[in-house]
Amino acid sequence: MSVAVSAPPSQAAQRESGYWHTAWNEFRHDRIAVIGLVVVILLIICAVFAPLIAPYPPNEQLPDGLTAAGYPRPPDAQFLLGTDPLGRDMLSRLLFGARISLTVGLGSAIIGGLLGLGLGGIAGLFGGVVDKVLMRLADVVLSFPILLLATAILAVTQAGVLTISVIVGIGFGAYLARVVYTQAVSLRERDFVLAARTSAVGRGRVLLRHIAPHVMPSIIVFCTLGVATAIQLEAALSYVGLGIHPPTASWGNMIADGQNNMTTDPWLVLFPACAIMLAMFGFSLVGDGLRDALDPTLERTLQVRLAGLR
Amino acid sequence: MNGGLAAGGDDLVVRDLSTIYATSHGQIVAVRDVSVTVAPGEAVGIVGESGCGKTALALALVGLLPRNGRIAAGEVMLGDIDLASAGSKVLRTIRGRRIAIVFQDSMTSLDPVMPIGRQITEGLIEHLGLSRKQARVRAAELLTEVGVPEAGRRLRQFPHQLSGGLRQRAAIAVAIAVNPDVLIADEPTTALDVTIQAQLLDLLERECRQRGMSLILITHDLGVVASVTDRILVMYAGRVVESGTTGVVFADPRHPYTVALLDSMPRLDATLRDRLQAIPGTPPTGYAELAGCPFAPRCGHVMDRCRAEMPALEMVTGGPEGHHAACFADMTTAPRSPA
């Protein structure tokens, strides 16, 4: 009795696609991830072109920014998203706040990514004392809640986009270093690394050209998800007064400014809140989509291993 | 209790069984048109390289194929029941109670956070309705029977606290506790030392004879089947290529693959100058639908006919009844390697 079988794929066709091409294809078809990507792109446009898009200067107290009685104006034709207690235009402030959030987010992701790749890779590749010292250091940083670390440092230093990015970046870097380290360790025993090292290639080059491509997917996914976390952290820090200080607009300090008037002028809090959620939403979806696209083996492995009942 | 009571008297009859796995690269036919009958108390060996479908066959018998696998055709009759088309409720009553499986790696097939004793009593309570106390007593007896000393203490221990050999014995105890009709052992000794292998095989043989259990022994190691089984099936690329009584197949193999397997076994009386005979090439991956005999690319006796036509499993010429092989070549005159 014969059993019908479907045709096998051509091996050559698969090879030609290449890794990134296949990944992009996967990503493209993941509708949810694409939505996230659209959101992220819109946010980036808002942030980059804020000076061009914003109807008013963000920090300027406008002459008709307040009502006759001196209260913030609700959303209307002139001020699309209303004004804040100091008569400043909410829409403009939100757009400039996007700059802050995205800068901190991307900045800390890049710093964290470099730190993690560098330290984790070095530790994994060199082994020995360097390995132990670096990884212990990473563990200590990891055990220390990032908010508390930021609080301690920001209490005494001048808060700025760079400072915050560095602090959050260090937190990420520690986590990523662990991930990169484990992968580097498993890779270093593989033949191609040994071959590279025996051929007098400097260890730095080995790191860059051989190890990095293998850990790149994890790093990309991690950094994307990290942007979401960084945005949240920056908002929280600005909210409690540790992060970006007024008059510079940050979504976090906008909420702080508006919280006392929340019952009468809810838009003061709701709009920045929505902005934060939207940004985190976008980056999280993109990060999840990237993870599914770049490492499809995960759920497939589960599919084979989960023995089902008939 | 059921110490000496013989197990149920049904044959396990497998007819033209085929299973398919769906993977991202296409479909694999893991088992193709396999038929075998196992009588009560009989020990049947299923032999082949990794990937030949022997484990898929075992899983298919009890409906334990993973989510991407299914039985595509055939029947598995245990008495009146067709396991291949039975619902999950029926299968659950059969599994463990009438057909039990022992897997290769006892470290991963036993629950790491549950004491050994409970893993044995679980089946006793579930299938035989014993009380907890009765089950515990019985579990201790079982452990002693399978050769685990200090059974009382071991009952309370966890799998990682036992050595590999003891652990596999415990796994066997778990499987035979409820006195199943059929015991399937999938590579039970592959992960163990050779000396422990021998002891474990003796144990399996003894338990099966005493209880009237049928044994299906799955392995890639011909040495293992030689001592324990009454009949063997040789599988290649999901098909049975030769079957018959163990003694006859070993003495008079009629399929080139069987010959090659026998020849590749290291022999005690070989000299240093005799080289190990490996079988050149690799088994097919199973994706493509092959025309002709799947062993053709690696066969030393291949003819043109072999590449075009699939040989049927037929009774061999000039051999005893029950000896079947799927080959066009006449292996009776084929040269065997020396000594």
Place this chain on the structure above:
Amino acid sequence: MIRYILGRLGWAVVVILAITIITFGVTYLSPVDPARLYAGLRATHQQYELARQTLGLNQPLPVQYIRYLGRLLHGNLGRSFSSGEPVLSMVLSRLPATLELAAAGLIVEVVIGLPLGFLAAVRWQRPADRVILGGSLFGVVVPQFVLGFLLLYFLAFKLPIFPLGVTTSLPGLVLPALALGLPGAAWYARMVRSSVLNVLGEDFVRNCRAKGLREWAILMRHVFRNAAGPAITMIGLDFGIFLGGVLVVEQVFGWPGIGQQAWNAISANDIPVVLGTVIVAATAVVIFNLVADIANAFLDPRIRYA
């Protein structure tokens, strides 16, 4: 197991030391000059130098650190710049309120997250799983303090179900606990789902099925107990971030805990209070992690009977 516990204990000590090094470093680098404060703004140069000497500020760095550590061990976290009260008693007096809020938040997180995560794993890729995954995505993108505001606005103001003002009674605990617990539950459900899926893919689960056990028995007796250990450890690992969330949420609801106290101190530039809070909070996190690790050691027989 003893070795495991001792190892964890040792590590906890190391982390606490690292915390003290960081807070010491921050104090040292702080622009506020304690000698200037001590001596007074109109002190002469001599009086200023005397102040420095009294406070030990002209000692080498490691010595200063040792003295700092010594003070900490005696419970001396300094005095508030604003009120002059000892920082330790200030923080400890407010700590119970924070712990109460944290406990409430954790209860919400576990009570909602654990069953949902388990359910999602067991119904893998079926509708229930997709709904839970989708729902949890929303939970993950809403920061706790933002959710706090949303809850306040919609459930305390628009629909006056919960109190708007500051109360420490039970109804006043609900909204902050939800603000903390719901995003936490979303994260926790995903983690639990992942962990249970890992267990479900293990060989011994297939073996349980081969034994013919009922699905319910397999899930409760085997899967759950294997997944419980990681589930507890995850709570421990997240506690650091969780406590950070608690401190921020205190500000949203005006909850009288150590968080609110710290944020007020920041506006007043009262650094000892801020750093004291950091030390106490970080120590609390380390202790909590230690307890979670020890609990895991008891639950996992592989560690218990190593």
